[in-house]
Amino acid sequence: MTVFLTIIVLALVAVTGWQMSKIFQLSQGNQNVGNDSEVANDKDNRINGYLSIMFLIFLYVISIYCFWNYSEFYLPEASSAHGADYDTLMFITIALIMFVQVITQFLLFYFSNKYAGKKGQRALFYADNDKLEFIWTIIPVVVLAGLILYGLFTWSDIMNVEETEDTMVVELYAYQFAWRARYSGDDNTLGKANVRYIEGINALGVDPSDNYGKDDVITTELHLPVNKPVLFKFRSQDVLHSAYMPFFRAQMNVVPGMITQFGFTPTVTSEDIQESEFMIKKVRKINEIRRENSKDLVAKGEEPLDSYEFEYYLLCNKICGKSHYNMQMKIVVESEEDFNAWMAEQKTLSEELSAQASN
Numbered sequence: 001m002t003v004f005l006t007i008i009v010l011a012l013v014a015v016t017g018w019q020m021s022k023i024f025q026l027s028q029g030n031q032n033v034g035n036d037s038e039v040a041n042d043k044d045n046r047i048n049g050y051l052s053i054m055f056l057i058f059l060y061v062i063s064i065y066c067f068w069n070y071s072e073f074y075l076p077e078a079s080s081a082h083g084a085d086y087d088t089l090m091f092i093t094i095a096l097i098m099f100v101q102v103i104t105q106f107l108l109f110y111f112s113n114k115y116a117g118k119k120g121q122r123a124l125f126y127a128d129n130d131k132l133e134f135i136w137t138i139i140p141v142v143v144l145a146g147l148i149l150y151g152l153f154t155w156s157d158i159m160n161v162e163e164t165e166d167t168m169v170v171e172l173y174a175y176q177f178a179w180r181a182r183y184s185g186d187d188n189t190l191g192k193a194n195v196r197y198i199e200g201i202n203a204l205g206v207d208p209s210d211n212y213g214k215d216d217v218i219t220t221e222l223h224l225p226v227n228k229p230v231l232f233k234f235r236s237q238d239v240l241h242s243a244y245m246p247f248f249r250a251q252m253n254v255v256p257g258m259i260t261q262f263g264f265t266p267t268v269t270s271e272d273i274q275e276s277e278f279m280i281k282k283v284r285k286i287n288e289i290r291r292e293n294s295k296d297l298v299a300k301g302e303e304p305l306d307s308y309e310f311e312y313y314l315l316c317n318k319i320c321g322k323s324h325y326n327m328q329m330k331i332v333v334e335s336e337e338d339f340n341a342w343m344a345e346q347k348t349l350s351e352e353l354s355a356q357a358s359n
Contacts, residue, residue, distance in 0.1 A: 049113035056109035161263030175237035185215030244317035
């Protein structure tokens with residue numbers, strides 16, 4: 001922070017000095033007219049025309065370089081059924097933006113060079129052209145209308161989750177600064193909940209008198225069976241959070257006082273993505289960086305960094321307080337057999353409350 005403030009101060013001092021020099025020049029009146037004219041001549045226009053072409057080339061080169069060299073930071077293929085539609089919409093949007101950007105930037109800088117000012121040459125000017133205005137208005141309207149309609153249909157398909165008997169209902173509960181998952185149990189129906197019921201082990205405020213809540217299971221890890229549709233119900237205890245699962249292309253605001261929802265079908269298990277070529281390379285590179293950083297830590301007598309292993313995580317994508325970074329919950333996508341075995345090890349809410357009462 002000190003370095004940042006120092007840079008700002010130095011920049012302000014430099015701007016102040018520059019402004020003072022301009023004031024000094026103005027105070028000299030017309031003494032320098034003819035020697036240091038600020039009116040561009042043919043040479044100035046030619047130079048700026050060439051510079052515009054050089055900047056255009058630089059812009060294209062740096063764009064290609066960034067797309068090529070930073071492609072490793074893209075996420076891999078989506079791990080959810082709807083993710084392919086989401087990615088397709090995003091890439092179509094990016095392609096359209098880049099297509100327009102390449103053409104318009106080329107024309108802008110090409111014309112600034114070709115039609116650079118020359119002494120005695122007057123620019124052609126006309127007030128309006130209905131044909132041109134129609135063309136550059138109707139093309140964006142048609143393209144944007146198509147993109148918006150495609151986006152609306154994609155949004156509708158993703159958000160309108162059809163709740164069937166096969167759909168698993170899970171509540172994700174956010175609070176400063178952690179997550180809890182509540183499974184709906186054998187009846188596949190979540191019990192009623194309210195903050196007034198929060199007491200002791202009942203940290204999510206499930207209504208103890210509601211029979212639907214007795215078989216609910218509350219966990220600190222989110223386990224999901226692969227290829228099974230899941231409907232998430234989101235609640236927040238305190239402030240606005242945002243449930244963010246990037247590999248599943250899923251994000252939903254978690255709002256105090258209301259229930260929001262989002263659903264998807266996980267298609268790639270945790271084990272499969274860990275063994276994918278993309279993730280093996282990514283983990284290898286991260287561990288190489290961690291090993292290099294560990295050398296300095298060991299030299300200082302500190303513990304080296306642990307080896308990194310990839311896991312799916314549920315994150316909070318809202319800055320919800322000073323410990324916002326702690327809001328991470330591990331997600332395990334596994335076979336239905338493994339999921340059922342894990343669920344069999346968990347205690348229901350009624351069992352937890354009975355154990356608390358007996359103690």
